[in-house]
Each structure stands twice: as C-alpha cells, then as structure tokens.
Amino acid sequence: MINTRRKFLKNISAFGLGLGVSGSLAAHEERNFELFDKLKSFNPTENDETFWNLIKQAYTTSSSIMNLNNGGVSPQPKVVQDAFERYNQLSNEAPSYYMWRILDKGRESLRQKLAQLAGCDTEELVINRNTTEALATIIFGLPLQKGDEVVLSQFDYPNMKQAWLQREAREGIKLKWVDLKMPIEDDQVAVDAYKKQITSKTKLVHITHVINWTGQIMPVKKIASLAHEMGAEVLIDGAHSFAHLNFKISDLGADYFGTSLHKWLCAPFGTGFMYIKKEKIEKIWPAFSPPEPKSNDIRKFEAQGTRSFPAEYAIGQAIDFHLMIGSERKFQRLHFLKDYWLKQALENPKIKSFTSLNKDYSGAIASIKIEGKTRNEVVNQLMNEFQIHTTNVNIENVDGVRITPHVYTTIEDLNKLILALNKIAE
Numbered sequence: 009m010i011n012t013r014r015k016f017l018k019n020i021s022a023f024g025l026g027l028g029v030s031g032s033l034a035a036h037e038e039r040n041f042e043l044f045d046k047l048k049s050f051n052p053t054e055n056d057e058t059f060w061n062l063i064k065q066a067y068t069t070s071s072s073i074m075n076l077n078n079g080g081v082s083p084q085p086k087v088v089q090d091a092f093e094r095y096n097q098l099s100n101e102a103p104s105y106y107m108w109r110i111l112d113k114g115r116e117s118l119r120q121k122l123a124q125l126a127g128c129d130t131e132e133l134v135i136n137r138n139t140t141e142a143l144a145t146i147i148f149g150l151p152l153q154k155g156d157e158v159v160l161s162q163f164d165y166p167n168m169k170q171a172w173l174q175r176e177a178r179e180g181i182k183l184k185w186v187d188l189k190m191p192i193e194d195d196q197v198a199v200d201a202y203k204k205q206i207t208s209k210t211k212l213v214h215i216t217h218v219i220n221w222t223g224q225i226m227p228v229k230k231i232a233s234l235a236h237e238m239g240a241e242v243l244i245d246g247a248h249s250f251a252h253l254n255f256k257i258s259d260l261g262a263d264y265f266g267t268s269l270h271k272w273l274c275a276p277f278g279t280g281f282m283y284i285k286k287e288k289i290e291k292i293w294p295a296f297s298p299p300e301p302k303s304n305d306i307r308k309f310e311a312q313g314t315r316s317f318p319a320e321y322a323i324g325q326a327i328d329f330h331l332m333i334g335s336e337r338k339f340q341r342l343h344f345l346k347d348y349w350l351k352q353a354l355e356n357p358k359i360k361s362f363t364s365l366n367k368d369y370s371g372a373i374a375s376i377k378i379e380g381k382t383r384n385e386v387v388n389q390l391m392n393e394f395q396i397h398t399t400n401v402n403i404e405n406v407d408g409v410r411i412t413p414h415v416y417t418t419i420e421d422l423n424k425l426i427l428a429l430n431k432i433a434e
C-alpha cells in the first residue's frame with residue numbers, strides 16, 4: 009500500500025512538477041508515514057482512551073459544537089484536508105496541465121488501493137462522487153422491461169426509492185415493498201420479509217446494508233443468497249457500511265454496490281465508488297457518454313466530465329488514515345461508543361431505542377425517542393441548550409432522534425450527551 013503511494017509520488021516527481029512542490033509534497037507524506045508507523049505500534053483496544061484521544065487530535069473539529077451527526081457526513085482528518093489543499097493549489101498553477109496530465113495519472117493506483125480495501129477486483133470499481141451517483145447509475149442503467157419486478161423496502165434511502173419510482177412511472181416496472189419493523193434482531197425475520205416479496209418475475213433485490221434511519225445492520229449476505237436462488241440480482245446500498253463495518257464486497261453476494269467515502273472513510277466531500285461484478289459490466293448502460301457504452305471495461309462509467317481532482321486524490325490519505333486505525337478496531341470502537349451512551353440512556357424509563365444493542369445488528373448509529381417530546385424538540389434542545397448537533401428521523405415505526413459518534417468522539421463527549429438526554433427527559 010505504502011509502496012503504491014511512494015511509487016505515485018515518484019511518478020509525480022518524474023512528471024516534472026516544480027521542484028518546490030514535489031519536494032514539500034514528498035516530505036509531508038514521509039512525516040505522515042512516520043506518525044502512522046508510530047501509531048501502528050500501539051496495540052490499543054476499543055476503549056483505550058489514550059489512543060482514541062490521539063485520534064481526536066488528528067481532526068480539526070469544533071471545540072464548541074459537539075457533532076453527533078456523523079451519519080450525515082463526516083469530517084476529514086487534517087492529513088486529508090492538507091492533501092486536498094496541496095492538490096488544489098497545484099491544480100490552480102495550470103489546471104488543465106496538472107489535473108489532466110499529472111494528477112489523472114494517479115487514478116489507476118487509487119483504484120487499486122480502494123479495491124484492495126473494498127475486497128473486490130480493481131477492474132470492478134468506479135471512482136465517483138457518492139452513493140446516489142453509484143446507485144442511480146445501476147437503477148437507470150439496468151435493462152428492464154414492463155412487468156419486471158424489483159424488491160425494495162420503505163427503509164431504503166429516499167434518493168433510491170425515488171429513482172425506482174421514476175422507472176415505475178416511465179416504464180411500468182413493478183415495485184414490491186418489503187415490510188420491516190425496527191429493530192430487527194433475527195436474520196430469519198429479515199430474510200422472510202424479503203422472501204414474501206420475491207417472485208419468479210423479480211429481476212433485482214435492493215438492500216440497504218446499514219439502514220440510515222436506525223443504524224440497523226441487515227443480513228445482506230443471507231438475503232442476497234435467497235435472491236440469487238430465486239434468479240434475481242442484488243444491489244447493495246453501502247453508504248453507511250463501507251469503512252464502518254469490517255467486510256469485503258466479495259463476501260456479500262452483491263452484483264452491484266455503491267458507497268460514499270465522505271461518510272465513514274472521512275475522505276473529501278463528494279467522493280464515492282461503485283462496484284459492478286465483472287460479468288455484469290457489459291449490460292449496464294452508463295449514465296454519461298463514453299465512446300463504447302456496451303464495453304465491459306469498468307472505466308466506461310468514468311466519462312464524468314470535469315470533476316474535483318483534489319477531492320479524488322485525497323481519498324488516498326483517507327485510506328491510509330483508516331488503515332492506521334484498522335477496519336476491525338474501528339468497528340469495535342464505533343460499536344463501543346454507541347453502546348456506552350445508549351445503555352446508560354436506556355436506564356431512563358422515558359427513553360426508548362429503535363436500534364439493537366447486539367453487535368450483529370448495529371455499529372455506531374442509534375436512534376431514540378424521548379417520551380413526551382417530539383423529535384424536533386429534542387434535536388433543538390440538544391443544539392440550543394447543550395450545543396450538541398444531531399438529526400431527526402421519521403419513517404414507518406421510527407420517530408425520533410439519530411445520534412452518531414465517530415472515531416474522534418470521546419467518552420467525555422458522551423457523558424455530556426447522557427446528561428443532556430436525561431435533562432431533556434425530565
């Protein structure tokens with residue numbers, strides 16, 4: 009991994025960036041590696057506060073507002089912000105030269121690095137802006153005919169449901185809605201709910217890996233295997249699972265997968281990727297306009313026009329930062345943080361949760377309801393009286409407040425949250 013980056017840096021120098029720029033770029037990178045190597049030699053657990061306080065120092069988050077809506081979008085560690093700035097400044101020296109002739113050369117090594125982290129083949133991964141772009145590409149690019157069925161749930165993300173509803177309105181495909189009740193703590197309950205809607209006409213099953221409204225982890229592998237048995241393909245919305253849960257795409261049974269890297273990976277805003285299983289690439293129509301739309305080269309989905317090169321290339325630094333923590337350690341910490349505040353909050357009989365405490369069914373995200381308070385009252389009181397930023401959630405049987413810590417959230421932060429929730433519940 010590090011070698012790939014060093015190679016990329018060497019390539020950049022070889023391409024003749026001004027000496028000052030390449031020199032300082034390389035020196036900065038070396039410093040980061042030294043820090044990461046030191047941190048790697050620790051062997052902390054999910055509740056080793058010395059380590060996690062060091063992680064907090066790597067961020068530049070507000071000291072006056074406590075951000076507990078990391079489920080919306082996450083901040084970037086300083087190394088990622090710095091990389092973005094460097095690439096931005098470099099691009100501004102001569103945009104078309106540095107962006108198209110120099111930086112663009114790094115896309116293939118970035119694709120490799122991302123594919124390695126994602127656990128898929130390099131030839132199956134498209135770098136793009138976000139989950140919405142990834143999933144809309146599949147939803148609108150998949151050849152379907154009138155009467156073909158697609159199975160999805162009301163708990164899927166609005167952008168995706170709207171895209172499917174558009175296909176239903178324009179082409180007469182049929183949407184079959186799965187009925188779910190939160191929280192789910194039994195794989196079979198989820199599998200059975202999907203089973204009820206899958207028929208011989210089902211062409212695709214759409215599953216959200218981690219449901220944004222409640223943090224519910226869905227047993228995607230089991231649902232995917234049921235879908236495949238019934239002859240349907242599987243599209244997984246991984247907006248909240250990538251770099252949060254520890255998994256490999258190749259283990260999920262997905263034909264298609266999309267994610268946003270500005271959530272759990274803490275990469276620059278407006279970065280994401282799409283995965284398409286190799287043998288499915290040819291049949292998906294690209295949303296943009298490559299010369300050969302029926303090609304089986306994954307790069308046909310990257311005819312995106314001018315995009316943010318600084319954001320894209322700083323994904324590399326976000327991956328390094330994530331690897332320094334480690335996927336498993338990160339998941340364990342995130343789950344620990346959620347458990348820490350939620351278990352204590354639930355000691356108050358007025359507080360109810362829509363999220364399971366079981367590690368198989370939840371990670372960092374949880375949603376709660378405070379009896380006698382509307383969701384907006386709680387969100388507003390948390391912000392106005394305690395400077396804690398959260399968000400409200402309202403769908404099906406879920407009506408409450410979503411709270412999402414991240415790796416830079418400390419135990420002191422969560423102690424303040426618990427006090428605030430109890431005060432509001434009084």
Ligand SMILES: Cc1ncc(COP(=O)(O)O)c(C=O)c1O
Nearest residue numbers: 138139140165216220245247268
């Ligand atoms: C489950 C889910 N899917 C998709 C998205 C869309 O992500 P983006 O706005 O990065 O495209 C979100 C955003 O929160 C989400 O929670």
